[in-house]
Amino acid sequence: MDKKQENKKIFLEIVQQLRELIKHENIQPGDKLPSERVLSERLNVGRSSVREALRSLELLGLIETRHGGGTFLASFQSHQLVEIVASFILQENKSIEDVHTTRKMHEREALRVICSNEILRRLPVWESLIFRLENDEEVVRDLILREILIASGNRLALKIWLQLAAYSSKSLKKLTTEEEKIIIQKLLASLQEGNEIETIEAYEKWMMYLKNTDF
Numbered sequence: 001m002d003k004k005q006e007n008k009k010i011f012l013e014i015v016q017q018l019r020e021l022i023k024h025e026n027i028q029p030g031d032k033l034p035s036e037r038v039l040s041e042r043l044n045v046g047r048s049s050v051r052e053a054l055r056s057l058e059l060l061g062l063i064e065t066r067h068g069g070g071t072f073l074a075s076f077q078s079h080q081l082v083e084i085v086a087s088f089i090l091q092e093n094k095s096i097e098d099v100h101t102t103r104k105m106h107e108r109e110a111l112r113v114i115c116s117n118e119i120l121r122r123l124p125v126w127e128s129l130i131f132r133l134e135n136d137e138e139v140v141r142d143l144i145l146r147e148i149l150i151a152s153g154n155r156l157a158l159k160i161w162l163q164l165a166a167y168s169s170k171s172l173k174k175l176t177t178e179e180e181k182i183i184i185q186k187l188l189a190s191l192q193e194g195n196e197i198e199t200i201e202a203y204e205k206w207m208m209y210l211k212n213t214d215f
């Protein structure tokens with residue numbers, strides 16, 4: 001088993017353990033969950049792996065960490081869609097391609113929302129990103145996508161996207177290349193102009209570049 005598959009297996013084991021614990025011990029929203037140390041001992045995995053799994057679940061709003069107080073089951077009744085998406089992502093037999101596809105659906109919709117809103121198109125973040133790209137500064141791929149989701153103003157979509165991005169591929173954590181910087185600059189310029197067709201075309205070209213080089 002390669003490193004990527006091993007990490008995935010550990011992640012799924014931790015999540016499954018939490019599910020069983022919540023169910024069998026009838027843990028209610030607001031109740032405290034076992035500590036990282038306890039979970040680490042039960043699963044015989046490193047605390048860093050436990051911490052990463054808990055962080056992912058926290059991004060989904062399924063648990064919450066209180067400084068100095070531990071980890072608690074969140075009250076997520078109002079986030080049923082997030083729970084459904086989380087369950088989908090965390091099933092071992094689901095195709096990773098489905099995760100990519102769902103993530104990109106959120107990205108496209110965020111771009112459409114921004115293109116249709118003059119205030120969002122004028123946000124200073126776009127000029128800042130263009131400046132960094134033009135001046136060959138180091139820019140991580142998921143930073144750009146995250147700014148797009150944040151700007152769209154849909155907090156639920158952002159929460160879902162964060163989990164999808166974290167689980168889909170480490171490729172998004174890489175720095176943009178010189179070739180894709182040109183594509184992204186075109187995307188951002190079209191976005192500022194409100195040209196949805198050219199924005200989506202540039203986005204699709206960027207995603208195809210990533211698929212052909214990394215995914």
